[in-house]
Amino acid sequence: MKKTIAAVIALCCFSASAEWVYVKNNVEGDKTFFDPKTIGIYETYRKAWVLINFAKPEKLGSDLAMSKSVYYKFDCKNTRLSVIAELTSAEPGGSGKLIKNVSFTDDTWIKPMKDEVMSKTLEQVCAR
Template sequence: MRKAVFMILLAVVSGSAMAEWFEVGSNEITAIYVDPATIQRSGNMAKMWHLVDFKRVKKDMGDPYRSTKDQNEYDCKEEKLRRRAFSQHAENMGGGKVVYSDTFTTKWKPVPPDSGTQILWKFACVKK
């Protein structure tokens, strides 16, 4: 009995520590995921984490990476966004070593229509 309780507790703790990524779009190059549990809304503003999974290894100036995680802030009324935090990961789905990260805040920019960014904006801003 004690062992069964321990296993259930372990499953609950492990599950809550992991993000629940939900795919919102993909193409031949990437797949885009959001974690609905990270949505924070206040007035016309929303913040949310999303993950971009690459089908091929990417390399900018540093080490190669297979996925990125971003926290964006969205102006739901003005249809704008800015990035608040960013990390590149060696493995798919945000796994492996973090090869780069930063917490700079970018300038506000408009959400492009008919884009992956618009899908993210709608997910963060539309209240269900």
């Protein structure tokens, strides 16, 4: 619960002053960005917020979502990532009604394929 509250507070604080850097579109046309101002280095990992603006609304229950803000942990040495929190919003840019808020307590690591959007995101975050 504390992580969820912290994630929401962090998103609210930086969304107004975010400097989203465009990464790449996926095959569906969703646009991915990261905010370099949120990159933090913790031990051997980096953590940063990533924004995905959906090309088409995604249905979640009775709501339609247009974006998702994801707080990632990046393992630059082993080229993998783990999701810490996901906030799904009704409007692009992580704004509007908060539809879904999920926190993850375990490190489930994902090794993105070389041509995937998140591989490019990991590369750009780790280069900073």
